[in-house]
Amino acid sequence: AQSVTQPDIHITVSEGASLELRCNYSYGATPYLFWYVQSPGQGLQLLLKYFSGDTLVQGIKGFEAEFKRSQSSFNLRKPSVHWSDAAEYFCAVYILTGGGNKLTFGTGTQLKVEL
Amino acid sequence: KAGVTQTPRYLIKTRGQQVTLSCSPISGHRSVSWYQQTPGQGLQFLFEYFSETQRNKGNFPGRFSGRQFSNSRSEMNVSTLELGDSALYLCASGGASSYNEQFFGPGTRLTVL
Numbered sequence: 001a002q003s004v005t006q007p008d009i010h011i012t013v014s015e016g017a018s019l020e021l022r023c024n025y026s027y028g029a030t031p032y033l034f035w036y037v038q039s040p041g042q043g044l045q046l047l048l049k050y051f052s053g054d055t056l057v058q059g060i061k062g063f064e065a066e067f068k069r070s071q072s073s074f075n076l077r078k079p080s081v082h083w084s085d086a087a088e089y090f091c092a093v094y095i096l097t098g099g100g101n102k103l104t105f106g107t108g109t110q111l112k113v114e115l
Numbered sequence: 116k117a118g119v120t121q122t123p124r125y126l127i128k129t130r131g132q133q134v135t136l137s138c139s140p141i142s143g144h145r146s147v148s149w150y151q152q153t154p155g156q157g158l159q160f161l162f163e164y165f166s167e168t169q170r171n172k173g174n175f176p177g178r179f180s181g182r183q184f185s186n187s188r189s190e191m192n193v194s195t196l197e198l199g200d201s202a203l204y205l206c207a208s209g210g211a212s213s214y215n216e217q218f219f220g221p222g223t224r225l226t227v228l
Contacts, residue, residue: 034216043119043205043219090158102171103148103207103217105158 002027002095006106013081014114021076021109023091032094033074034103035065039087047089050074061085086113117142119208119220127226133194136223140187140208146170147189148217149181152203161204164189193225201227 005024013019025031032051036044048059055067065076074091091106120139128134140147148171149161160173164183183189187208193200203224207217 036219041221043221044207045219046216049216102160102163102173103150103158104160107157 002093002104004091004093004104004106006089006091006109008109009107010110010112012112012114015083016080019076019078019081019085019111021089021091021111023074023076023106024072025074025091025093026072027093027095029096031074033065033067034092034094035059035063035074035076036090036092036105037061037087038090038108044090047076081111081113083113083115086111119206119218121204121206121220121223123223124221125224125226127228128196129228130196130198132196133192134196134225136191136193136204136206136225138189138191138206138208138220140189140206141218144208144210144218145187146209146217147183147187148207148209149189149191150205150207151175152205152222153201158205161191196227198227201225 003026007022034049035047037047038044047063048057048065050057050067058064063078067074088108088110090108092103095102095104122137146165148163150158152158162181163171167183178194181191203222205222206220209217
C-alpha cells in the first residue's frame with residue numbers, strides 16, 4: 001500500500017541553524033511529492049512540489065527538497081531557520097486512483113525553534 | 116483571487132446530531148477534496164468531488180457524505196455524530212488535472228460532546 005513516513009515527530013533547532021526534515025514514501029509508480037506547512041489553527045500551505053525533472057526543487061520561504069528515487073526519500077531542507085518557521089510540516093504523495101485525486105500524508109513533524 | 120473558504124470555522128455538537136460543513140473553492144477550480152485531521156489518525160482523505168460527481172472516496176463510514184453544487188461549492192455532512200468525529204475538517208480545491216496542487220482552506224473545527 002502507498003504510504004508516507006516521517007520518522008521524526010518532533011525536532012528542535014536553534015534559530016539560524018540548518019534544518020532537514022525527513023520523508024520516505026512507498027509508491028509503485030513515479031511519485032508526485034509535496035511538502036506542506038501548518039501553523040496552529042490554520043490550514044495547510046504548500047511549500048514545494050516535485051512532479052518530474054530536476055530532483056532538487058525550490059519552494060517558498062527559502063525551503064528546498066531533494067527527490068532521491070534510490071532511497072525513496074524527499075527530504076526538506078532550509079539552510080538557516082527563522083523563529084517564524086516553527087510549525088508542523090507534512091510530507092505527502094499524490095495517489096492517482098481511476099482518475100481521482102488523493103493526497104496521502106505523513107504523520108507530520110513538529111518543528112520548534114529556539115531563540 | 117480569494118482563497119478557499121470554509122464555514123463555519125468552529126462548531127460544537129452533541130452525540131447523535133448531524134452536521135453540515137461548507138466549502139467554497141477558489142474561483143475557477145472544479146475539484147474539491149475533504150480531509151479529516153485528528154491527533155491520533157493525522158490527515159485522512161474523505162472524498163473528492165469534481166463537476167458535481169464524487170471522483171474518489173476514502174475509508175470512512177457511510178455517515179460521512181458530501182456533495183458538490185454546479186458552482187463548485189461543496190458540502191460535507193456527518194450524521195449520527197460520535198465523539199470520535201471531533202476533528203479539524205479541511206477542504207482543498209484544485210484544477211481539473213489530476214496533477215494540480217491542492218489549495219487548502221483554514222478548516223472547520225468540530226467538537227462533539
